[in-house]
Amino acid sequence: MQATEMSIFAKVKPQAPLLSVKGLSKRYGTRIGCTDVAFDLWPGEVLGIVGESGSGKSTLLSCLAGHLAPDTGEVVFATASGPRDTLRMTEPERRRLARTDWAFVHQNPRDGLRMGVTAGGNVGERLMAVGARNYGSIRDAATDWLGRVEIDASRIDDRPSAFSGGMQQRLQIARNLVTGPRLVFMDEPTGGLDVSVQARLLDLLRGLVREMGLSAIIVTHDLAVVRLLADRLMVMKSGHVVEQGLTDQVLDDPQHAYTQLLVSSVLQV
Amino acid sequence: MTDQSYNFAYLDEQTKRMIRRAILKGVAVPGYQVPFASREMPMPYGWGTGGVQVTAACLVPEDVLKVIDQGADDTTNAVSIRKFFQRTAGVATTEATAEATVIQTRHRIPEQALTAGQILVYQVPIPEPLRFLEPRETETRKMHSLEEYGLMHVKLYEDIARHGSIATAYAYPVRVEGRYVMDPSPIPKFDNPKLSDSPALQLFGAGREQRIYALPPFTRVVSLDFDDHPFDPSKAPHDCDLCGAAESYLDEVITDDAGSRMFVCSDTDFCRSRREAGHVGRLGETAGGGA
Numbered sequence: 001m002q003a004t005e006m007s008i009f010a011k012v013k014p015q016a017p018l019l020s021v022k023g024l025s026k027r028y029g030t031r032i033g034c035t036d037v038a039f040d041l042w043p044g045e046v047l048g049i050v051g052e053s054g055s056g057k058s059t060l061l062s063c064l065a066g067h068l069a070p071d072t073g074e075v076v077f078a079t080a081s082g083p084r085d086t087l088r089m090t091e092p093e094r095r096r097l098a099r100t101d102w103a104f105v106h107q108n109p110r111d112g113l114r115m116g117v118t119a120g121g122n123v124g125e126r127l128m129a130v131g132a133r134n135y136g137s138i139r140d141a142a143t144d145w146l147g148r149v150e151i152d153a154s155r156i157d158d159r160p161s162a163f164s165g166g167m168q169q170r171l172q173i174a175r176n177l178v179t180g181p182r183l184v185f186m187d188e189p190t191g192g193l194d195v196s197v198q199a200r201l202l203d204l205l206r207g208l209v210r211e212m213g214l215s216a217i218i219v220t221h222d223l224a225v226v227r228l229l230a231d232r233l234m235v236m237k238s239g240h241v242v243e244q245g246l247t248d249q250v251l252d253d254p255q256h257a258y259t260q261l262l263v264s265s266v267l268q269v
Numbered sequence: 270m271t272d273q274s275y276n277f278a279y280l281d282e283q284t285k286r287m288i289r290r291a292i293l294k295g296v297a298v299p300g301y302q303v304p305f306a307s308r309e310m311p312m313p314y315g316w317g318t319g320g321v322q323v324t325a326a327c328l329v330p331e332d333v334l335k336v337i338d339q340g341a342d343d344t345t346n347a348v349s350i351r352k353f354f355q356r357t358a359g360v361a362t363t364e365a366t367a368e369a370t371v372i373q374t375r376h377r378i379p380e381q382a383l384t385a386g387q388i389l390v391y392q393v394p395i396p397e398p399l400r401f402l403e404p405r406e407t408e409t410r411k412m413h414s415l416e417e418y419g420l421m422h423v424k425l426y427e428d429i430a431r432h433g434s435i436a437t438a439y440a441y442p443v444r445v446e447g448r449y450v451m452d453p454s455p456i457p458k459f460d461n462p463k464l465s466d467s468p469a470l471q472l473f474g475a476g477r478e479q480r481i482y483a484l485p486p487f488t489r490v491v492s493l494d495f496d497d498h499p500f501d502p503s504k505a506p507h508d509c510d511l512c513g514a515a516e517s518y519l520d521e522v523i524t525d526d527a528g529s530r531m532f533v534c535s536d537t538d539f540c541r542s543r544r545e546a547g548h549v550g551r552l553g554e555t556a557g558g559g560a
């Protein structure tokens with residue numbers, strides 16, 4: 001036994017997955033939301049989920065993040081104290097996870113920001129939620145994060161309602177990343193933004209992902225987003241995962257007819 | 270003289286039992302907001318219907334009742350509540366804090382230290398301290414049950430960001446025995462230290478919102494703050510112009526058209542007792558004669 005553990009194979013053996021999903025299904029009455037989804041997400045990996053509107057991307061993401069209870073399946077997360085099926089956690093445990101190890105970036109920044117609270121307060125909230133009690137340090141962290149998402153420090157005491165859509169989205173990202181979450185869920189983070197604004201946000205996200213070594217699951221209908229950000233890709237159609245693999249492989253050599261349509265831009269969604 | 274067409278203290282015995290159960294539950298879980306079925310009272314909401322119901326459920330014929338509004342016994346609100354209980358319960362009333370067994374209050378804690386056996390009943394307009402940032406009741410209830418109180422500090426953060434210091438001067442949030450975050454009703458933060466470790470029983474009634482909560486005697490109550498912006502129960506840097514008290518909460522009073530002003534104790538009973546004991550403030554001679 002000991003000899004095996006000390007062998008070269010033990011050293012290159014990959015760690016456990018960060019998130020391991022099996023048999024995940026969610027129906028709305030008779031309609032399929034998503035069905036029999038399974039995948040592993042490895043630490044430091046960005047998984048893109050693509051598919052046309054109504055293919056089940058948001059349903060899947062909501063089930064993964066604990067916002068929606070799936071009918072069947074398991075979502076095992078590598079917590080600090082070992083792997084746990086988050087669907088079998090108590091609500092307090094899941095909420096604690098949601099404000100510490102996890103983060104969720106909504107498509108509409110209004111759903112992910114407190115519009116009546118200043119930019120600094122929005123960024124500081126997660127810090128205060130985990131016990132930060134020094135105003136100066138909270139403010140320093142907020143200033144630092146505003147800078148990292150390219151919002152001028154002079155805007156720290158402005159409310160998000162005074163910000164453009166792109167700035168609001170960047171603020172939402174700062175607010176989510178400030179506590180260094182281990183897994184970030186994003187639902188169409190560039191959706192609803194002008195094309196030029198999208199490009200800037202994508203660049204920024206790519207920088208953060210690389211710099212922080214983020215693990216993330218990003219839902220999008222925009223292949224440009226996954227090409228830039230995702231290591232791996234999952235293609236959904238009518239609630240089913242029809243193809244998954246490395247992003248370049250899937251995009252350059254799509255196997256499933258539906259993916260081929262997506263990639264050849266015949267299907268514009 | 271008790272008006273015989275009412276039950277003692279106006280409320281019927283069933284209602285009082287229901288309210289007493291809520292009070293007992295509140296005492297058992299300090300700082301926890303207990304829902305209760307608030308009754309229509311012969312006065313509008315905002316006039317202390319929650320406090321009145323709590324007082325009604327606590328009163329016994331031997332009680333001596335004091336009612337204050339902003340520290341004064343003679344304001345309309347205080348007078349009408351006192352009259353209400355004189356009529357419906359026939360209890361003795363007083364303005365002297367030390368003589369009262371039950372004190373109903375709006376916006377103040379008496380200056381004179383309360384003693385064992387006394388009950389202080391607060392009128393509460395909005396019992397939910399998290400309401401300011403989270404309007405959803407289902408969510409705030411969950412936050413209380415899971416002790417998710419980060420949002421309370423977001424409120425204080427916003428204060429400092431806007432005003433340079435924690436500007437919240439009334440209804441300053443507190444943590445009770447390290448567990449529930451509680452709104453102490455709109456008392457000035459100057460009064461917050463008196464909430465803690467009091468020998469008296471403190472009961473809070475919110476009529477419109479149908480909530481009762483409590484601080485049993487000798488409960489530890491801590492005002493929320495930041496390490497680098499500690500809680501400061503500041504008061505105006507003056508002495509009372511009538512009685513000279515340096516440590517009491519003061520009201521600013523405009524005395525003439527030329528804008529002359531004076532500072533006087535907001536607790537009228539405290540001020541009068543001091544003057545009767547011979548203390549004199551800066552303007553005490555002129556004002557003291559009439560008291």
Ligand SMILES: Nc1ncnc2c1ncn2[C@@H]1O[C@H](COP(=O)(O)OP(=O)(O)O)[C@@H](O)[C@H]1O
Pocket residue numbers: 028031032033034051052053054055056057058059060
């Ligand atoms: N709350 C809901 N009630 C009923 N059906 C829903 C609900 N949300 C989504 N659906 C259905 O589930 C399917 C997947 O939707 P969704 O997950 O929103 O897809 P996507 O995010 O890929 O656009 C669609 O057929 C949609 O109509």
Ligand SMILES: [Mg+2]
Pocket residue numbers: 057058059
């Ligand atoms: Mg969607």
